[in-house]
Amino acid sequence: MAEGVRRRRKLKPVEEAIQFSLEQKDKNGLEGRFISHLKGRGVFSCTDFEKGDFLLEYRGDLISKEECERRQRIYHDALKVFMFEFRYNGKLLCVDAARDDGSLGRLVNDDHINPNSRMKTIRVDGKPHLCLFATRSICPGEEITYDYGDSEWPWRCTTLSVVEPSTLEVNTLSESEDTDVEEDIHNEIKPGD
Numbered sequence: 001m002a003e004g005v006r007r008r009r010k011l012k013p014v015e016e017a018i019q020f021s022l023e024q025k026d027k028n029g030l031e032g033r034f035i036s037h038l039k040g041r042g043v044f045s046c047t048d049f050e051k052g053d054f055l056l057e058y059r060g061d062l063i064s065k066e067e068c069e070r071r072q073r074i075y076h077d078a079l080k081v082f083m084f085e086f087r088y089n090g091k092l093l094c095v096d097a098a099r100d101d102g103s104l105g106r107l108v109n110d111d112h113i114n115p116n117s118r119m120k121t122i123r124v125d126g127k128p129h130l131c132l133f134a135t136r137s138i139c140p141g142e143e144i145t146y147d148y149g150d151s152e153w154p155w156r157c158t159t160l161s162v163v164e165p166s167t168l169e170v171n172t173l174s175e176s177e178d179t180d181v182e183e184d185i186h187n188e189i190k191p192g193d
């Protein structure tokens, strides 16, 4: 087959995650949008994604536990929420995405009930990268969410209020098979830490 006609092999999700991690770019088909003053911004799909697809990297500075603790002492609460602590090869590490570099990963919101993606670590050049993969098919217009992990996140407080005798409404008060995939992870920080 002539060089120009040769088809590019479709990358596996983890290969795509590695490529985007190396290029430090977000893929097309996703956009950041303002949702509300309580929730802030979020990331929305503008295309169809399939279960297992790579979506985004949670980009930031990869730092040690000690450096994370040092930054937490000087950061305002609004910045601390961008510090994603995780365990890798038995060590506590952190990706600090406090600096707004325009990347989308840092804008993905929490949903512990019906998330559509999951955070995993992938190894690129010996270093862990935090990447989100779709856990089900995602339609255009859907918000991308993942489970931040067990913690007393303030927005998870809910109340039940009776709307009609038989109708309950939930009101939110505040708002691998591949060898490079290490493990599913959760954010281990607690709000205000």
Ligand SMILES: C[S@@+](CC[C@H](N)C(=O)[O-])C[C@H]1O[C@@H](n2cnc3c(N)ncnc32)[C@H](O)[C@@H]1O
Pocket (backbone or CB within 6 Å): 038, 039, 040, 041, 042, 081, 082, 106, 107, 108, 109, 110, 111, 155, 174, 175
């Ligand atoms: C990593 S940031 C996500 C992006 C954030 N929404 C923004 O605009 O910068 C985490 C913060 O987003 C907000 N957040 C995340 N998930 C939420 C949810 N389900 N409901 C309300 N606020 C949420 C909280 O303020 C949280 O501290």
